[in-house]
Amino acid sequence: MNEESTGLAIGISIGVVIGVLLAILALFCFRYHRKRLQIGNSSSRRAANVPIRTNGADSCTILSDSTVGPESPVKASRSSMSSWFDGFRRSSVISASGMPEYSIKDLQKATGNFTSVIGQGAFGPVYKATLPSGETVAVKVLATNSKQGEKEFQTEVKMVMLLGRLHHRNLVNLVGYCAERGEHMLVYVYMSKGSxxxxxxxxxxxxxxxxxxxxxxxxxxxxxxxxxxxxxxxxxxxxxxxxxxxxxxxxxxxxxxxxxxxxxxxxxxxxxxxxxxxxxxxxxxxxxxxxxxxxxxxxxxxxxxxxxxxxxxxxxxxxxxxxxxxxxxxxxxxxxxxxxxxxxxxxxxxxxxxxxxxxxxxxxxxxxxxxxxxxxxxxxxxxxxHNNKRNRNTLSTTTDEVAIDVDQLEGRSPRPEHTRQQSVDSTTESCEV
Structure with a gap:
């Protein structure tokens, strides 16, 4: 009887210990999962708030590479990049990158309701637009069904913001952007003579x-x-x-x-x-x-x-x-x-x-x-x-001056015929030499 009581007590003790361990494990898993969510949200906020490079150093590691995909040494998820786009606030006239932001309504009006197509890229169509200021621009629009285009669009955003602050005369410059209601557009200087x-x-x-x-x-x-x-x-x-x-x-x-x-x-x-x-x-x-x-x-x-x-x-x-x-x-x-x-x-x-x-x-x-x-x-x-052209012009000018001198000689006051003819012949011989 005593042996049965002892066995029962041991069994109950083991069960209690196992229950406590399971409870502790469940609590640990809950806290770990919650911490992961907090880290994810924090990363998304950092990606949204600091999207570009400053002074040549990475301000955001998620954008430290130019493309998103298997070839990137630093991989970034589509959801993270979407958070980056969504981080732009439509209410601000100038974004953190210093680029003007345009609303969909403004660009819709500027492009004639997106009917003025002038090109097509991997990301989507390009439209000609006239801004309220009278400036003519080109608007690149990311097609909603273009997965490959989205990667290239995201890369282009990063590169043009990296280069856009410097405005080299032989690079097509970005002048603004639109990120509203899930639509992503880039506004470029319009190149009127095409490709x-x-x-x-x-x-x-x-x-x-x-x-x-x-x-x-x-x-x-x-x-x-x-x-x-x-x-x-x-x-x-x-x-x-x-x-x-x-x-x-x-x-x-x-x-x-x-x-x-x-x-x-x-x-x-x-x-x-x-x-x-x-x-x-x-x-x-x-x-x-x-x-x-x-x-x-x-x-x-x-x-x-x-x-x-x-x-x-x-x-x-x-x-x-x-x-x-x-x-x-x-x-x-x-x-x-x-x-x-x-x-x-x-x-x-x-x-x-x-x-x-x-x-x-x-x-x-x-x-x-x-x-x-x-x-x-x-x-x-x-x-x-340029030097050859200048030399030709100099030679042409010298020839013209000689011709003028000849004309002036012919236009002098009348002299005996044989004297005038001799003078012209002499000048001609000088020119030929």
Whole structure:
């Protein structure tokens, strides 16, 4: 009987201990779950309140990389980025980034109820708009059903805010944004002359002459040089192509579309190949590693596109390699010249531009020039053109002055015929010498 009582007491004691342990475990789990929720809410608030870089240092780790997805070393969830967008307050005229905020109602009116479509990107449509101030702008709208577009849109927001404070003349500048009722829009400077591609392949915009093509190439080079060497931290564009080069009223070129751009990092490894085929660096395709020289390769393809007026997605580089087999890479490139130019180009300039392009597309990245080198070469070409033009004008002016002197001699008071004729003959002989 005593043994039964003892066994019962032990059983009850064990049960009580197990019950207490379970209660403690349940309490611990409850507190842990509650703490996780508090941390999540706190992170969301920090992401909403500090969305951009300040003084070149990360103000928010969730935005420390340019894209969201498997290729990002620092991954950010879609919900966190949504919180970032929702953090903008519509009531404020100027956001924390210093960019004006526009309401949907304002942009709806400015775009004619979103009917003035002027382009289409991976993120969604682009509209032409006229603000109440009379300023004409371009409005990029994130399509609600575009998952890939949302990633590129988020990247572009980050990059344009990083670069927007500096306003380089060869980059398309952001002038405002809209984040209201789940709609996300970016407002850009309007580039009235459209894209470089539209001028190279469409007759409606008129022929883009050789002189203007070299000037456009220099503008693009300067924009890329700024991204690589002037921005802090340096930025790799990753999608240089003629469709992303826009021209303003004065036909000055600016680099646009930063949806694939990334800050230069020590580990620039991509899980997925991003960009536009035809412009992609072969080494990037094989190794998945990208850097500044990847942009240089794309720029070289763009230079050949400017020279030849051929689409890189339709065999341009194969055409270049065939032409390169016939010479040493410095001369003879005129056979690539766009037939629409009808021979109206400077042969020496064309060869220099094409030779530079061939260096840019070298298979070995280390042998490619930097964007600063490219700017220097193109600047020298234009400077030499200016000097040649000035020399021709000087020669023309000298010839005109001689002609005026002859006319003045002929207009003097009458003299014996043989004396006047002798004077003119003497002057003529002097001119010929």
């Amino acid at each position: 470089l591609a539209s001028h190279l392949y469409s007759d409606k915009n008129g022929l883009l002459g050789w002189n203007m093509r070299v000037r456009v190439a220099l503008d693009v080079a300067r924009g890329l040089e700024y991204l690589h060497d002037g921005a802090v931290p340096p930025v790799i564009h990753r999608d240089i192509k003629s469709a992303n080069i826009l021209l303003d009223e004065s036909m000055r070129a600016r680099v646009a579309d930063f949806g694939l751009s990334r800050e230069e990092m020590v580990d620039s490894q991509a899980a997925n190949i991003r960009g536009t085929f035809g412009y992609l660096d072969p080494e990037y395709i094989s190794s998945r590693a990208f850097n500044k020289k990847s942009d240089v390769y794309s720029f070289g393809v763009l230079l050949f596109e400017i020279v030849a007026g051929r689409n890189p997605q339709q065999g341009l580089m194969e055409y270049v390699e065939l032409a390169a087999m016939n010479f040493d890479g410095k001369v003879g490139w005129e056979e690539l010249a766009d037939s629409r130019l009808e021979g109206n180009f400077d042969v020496q300039e064309l060869n220099e531009v094409a030779a530079l392009a061939y260096k840019c597309v070298n298979r070995v990245q280390k042998k490619r020039p930097s964007m600063r080198d490219n700017v220097q070469v193109l600047s020298r070409i234009l400077k030499q053109r």
